[in-house]
Amino acid sequence: xxxxxxxxxxxxxxxxxxxxxxxxxxxxxxxxxxxxxxxxxxxxxxxxxxxxxxxxxxxxxxxxxxxxxxxxxxxxxxxxxxxxxxxxxxxxxxxxxxxxxxxxxxxxxxxxxxxxxxxxxxxxxxxxxxxxxxxxxxxxxxxxxxxxxxxxxxxxxxxxxxxxxxxxxxxxxxxxxxxxxxxxxxxxxxxxxxxxxxxxxxxxxxxxxxxxxxxxxxxxxxxxxxxxxxxxxxxxxxxxxxxxxxxxxxxxxxxxxxxxxxxxxxxxxxxxxxxxxxxxxxxxxxxxxxxxxxxxxxxxxxxxxxxxxxxxxxxxxxxxxxxxxxxxxxxxxxxxxxxxxxxxxxxxxxxxxxxxxxxxxxxxxxxxxxxxxxxxxxxxxxxxxxxxxxxxxxxxxxxxxxxxxxxxxxxxxxxxxxxxxxxxxxxxxxxxxxxxxxxxxxxxxxxxxxxxxxxxxxxxxxxx
Numbered sequence: 428x429x430x431x432x433x434x435x436x437x438x439x440x441x442x443x444x445x446x447x448x449x450x451x452x453x454x455x456x457x458x459x460x461x462x463x464x465x466x467x468x469x470x471x472x473x474x475x476x477x478x479x480x481x482x483x484x485x486x487x488x489x490x491x492x493x494x495x496x497x498x499x500x501x502x503x504x505x506x507x508x509x510x511x512x513x514x515x516x517x518x519x520x521x522x523x524x525x526x527x528x529x530x531x532x533x534x535x536x537x538x539x540x541x542x543x544x545x546x547x548x549x550x551x552x553x554x555x556x557x558x559x560x561x562x563x564x565x566x567x568x569x570x571x572x573x574x575x576x577x578x579x580x581x582x583x584x585x586x587x588x589x590x591x592x593x594x595x596x597x598x599x600x601x602x603x604x605x606x607x608x609x610x611x612x613x614x615x616x617x618x619x620x621x622x623x624x625x626x627x628x629x630x631x632x633x634x635x636x637x638x639x640x641x642x643x644x645x646x647x648x649x650x651x652x653x654x655x656x657x658x659x660x661x662x663x664x665x666x667x668x669x670x671x672x673x674x675x676x677x678x679x680x681x682x683x684x685x686x687x688x689x690x691x692x693x694x695x696x697x698x699x700x701x702x703x704x705x706x707x708x709x710x711x712x713x714x715x716x717x718x719x720x721x722x723x724x725x726x727x728x729x730x731x732x733x734x735x736x737x738x739x740x741x742x743x744x745x746x747x748x749x750x751x752x753x754x755x756x757x758x759x760x761x762x763x764x765x766x767x768x769x770x771x772x773x774x775x776x777x778x779x780x781x782x783x784x785x786x787x788x789x790x791x792x793x794x795x796x797x798x799x800x801x802x803x804x805x806x807x808x809x810x811x812x813x814x815x816x817x818x819x820x821x822x823x824x825x826x827x828x829x830x831x832x833x834x835x836x837x838x839x840x841x842x843x844x845x846x847x848x849x850x851x852x853x854x855x856x857x858x859x860x861x862x863x864x865x866x867x868x869x870x871x872x873x874x875x876x877x878x879x880x881x882x883x884x885x886x887x888x889x890x891x
Contacts, residue, residue, distance in 0.1 A: 428454055429585045431529050433536050435459030438492055440485055442512045443499020444471040447579040451497055451526045452480050454581040458533075463488060465512075485512055490519035500525050500575075500597035506624045525601025527594060530580040532604060540587030544728055545574075545605065547594045547636050548613025548646065550775045551721045552576075555613060556593040558713075558746055559725040563589055565742035566734050574598065589732060596632045597622065603635075609731040610640025611724055613669075615651045616774040617796055630655070637664070642731045646670055647680050648720055656682075667727045671719035675701070686727040686736060688719025693726060695736045705740025711755065712748030715782035751875035753779055757882045759889060761853030762846065764882045768858055768875030773801050776861035780805040785854030787811060787845040789838070792862030792874075794818040799861050803829040810854060813841040817866040838867070838874070842881050856882075 431454045441452045444466040452464050452475065464475045465485040475482050490496070496516040503510050504523065516523050534541050546556045553576050560572035569588025573580045576593040583590055592607075596619055599605065615630050623629040630651055637643045637659055645656035647670040660666045660682070668685035672678060678687050681696045688694075691707040704726065707713045713722055722743060729739040748754065751769040758764065765783070770776040772795045780786065780802060786809045790799065799822055811831040814822050815838055823832050835841035838858075845856045858878045860871075868874040 428457065429530060429533055429538070429581050429583060430458035431455045431460065431533050431581070432458040433529070433532050434494070437461065437494040438463075439495050439497055440465070440488065440490070440493045440512070440516075441497045442466065442485060442510070443502050444468075444475050445499060445501065447526050447581075448499045449475060449478060449480070450579040450582050451529065453478075454529070455497070456480065463493075485515075490515045490521060493519065493521050495521055496523045497529065498523055498525055498601055500595060500601060503622060504597075504600050506622050523601065524603070525598055526579060526581050527574065527592070527598045528602035528604055530583070530590075530592075531602065531606060534590070535606065538585045538587075541585065542589045542609075542732065543607040544589055544591045544609045544611070544732060545594050545607040545636055545640070546592070546611045546613070546724070546728075547596070547599060547633050548611070548652075549616045549618045549772070550778065551613045551717055551724075552593050553769065554718065554749055554752055555611065555721045555724045556591055557749055558721060558743075559728050560591040561746050562725055562729055562739045562742050563591065563732070563734075565745065566729070566739060568732075568734075594636055596629060599636050600632050604639070605636060606639040607636070607641070609642045609644060609728050610636045611644040611728055612637050612646065612652055612655070613720065613724055614646045614649050615655075616649065616772070618772050618774075620796055641665075643667070644669060644685075644724055644727045644731060646720060646724070653680070667731060669720060669723040669727050671716045671723065686723040686730070688716075688723050691719070693719070693722060693736075693740060695726070695730070704737040705743055707743065710744050710746070712746050713743060714753060715778055717778035717781075751872060753782065754875070754879075756879045757886045759846070759850070759886055762849045763855045764846075765855055765857045765859075766875045766878050766882075768860065768864070768871045768878060770859040770861055771795070771863050771871055773797060773799050773861045776859040777802060777805075779857060779859040780808060783855045783857060784808050785810060785852070787813065787849045787854055787856045789813045789815060789835075789841045789845060789856070789858045789878075790860055790862070791816040791818045791822055792860045792864050792868075793866050794821060794862050798822060798825050800825045802861065806830045810852075811845070811848065813845045815841050815860070815867070816862060818862055838877055839881055842878065842885070846885060
């Protein structure tokens, strides 16, 4: 854990006592802050009490007596409406920050040997974060991985090396002073509009990570991010561009400095020209065009941190991949079962649909803006769509004229029908929901765990 000494002797309100909130409260307390913790859920307050943290009812506390409100990233800052603690903090004139802001401030004030490589984007940020952490560790760097990927940033160790941190838009919104050595923006597509009001507002929040970075790594695979890279470069920001392309001639889109993937081949583009630095051929954990972009980003960030891209690329093949992201969880004869529960929007599901053929697609949950209409072009690859969750009726309307659809409602029903259908002709039973999970599951991880457990129970029964 990293004690937050920058708030020593100061009074801090902490709201939101999930995993990262509890870690934040402990880090502030360890650093000498006077903390009062609270949550709208009584059981979380009780858990904080049991953990020895000071709690109090912030609804009646005098916010003018606090130096800051530390907010969990899951709590609304601006949209659809500011949380009541945010309103009280603004009336009192105190800053509202999050754990990433505390981490980065403490890192720069008291842990000068700990570099920060921060990664954001609509899709691919978890894979890129894990991959960069893996490559750096294999290269001998003391690398720690945390943030939105799972381990709270303040749970990292205050030791020299590199912290590789995945940053959600919510975390960036609560980190106005964020200043990484290297910041990466992979891509942008509409997501989390309910929390940012508009796509433009969402993109502006993401751009803050790049604005504060010493060196930027930015994707050019979508128009919004590519245009943003041009603007930052025009204003003097050092930018390494990354992307996945159809042919080598498109490498000119990297603007003379960056890393690009052409099929499975990775190229570094520098002032001296273009050279091949690695290949993704046969690496199951990095299957698909989108992972070409992710690998290019990891190599570009490694380069920005002082490592040769070809040296980093030698360790791509040992990357184990991530749970819930195109995770191969089992096989029965010619049928492969793939858990892509982390695909919580259409753009993310697109990557999995582009990576397989003969797909029996389990899809649905809490729909994002636009639903799955943008995915109908994958119909030739899809045998049928098996619809689950509250989006079933909407998705049936969007898909039924393009592919067979089956309303299944629950995960176990969808898996059973899809597996029996796939058994006669082989293919891939793919959970790639293109939706949030909260109608039937606690999180996308819980959804993926349920799918994995159901698959393994089914395979165990078939081989018994």
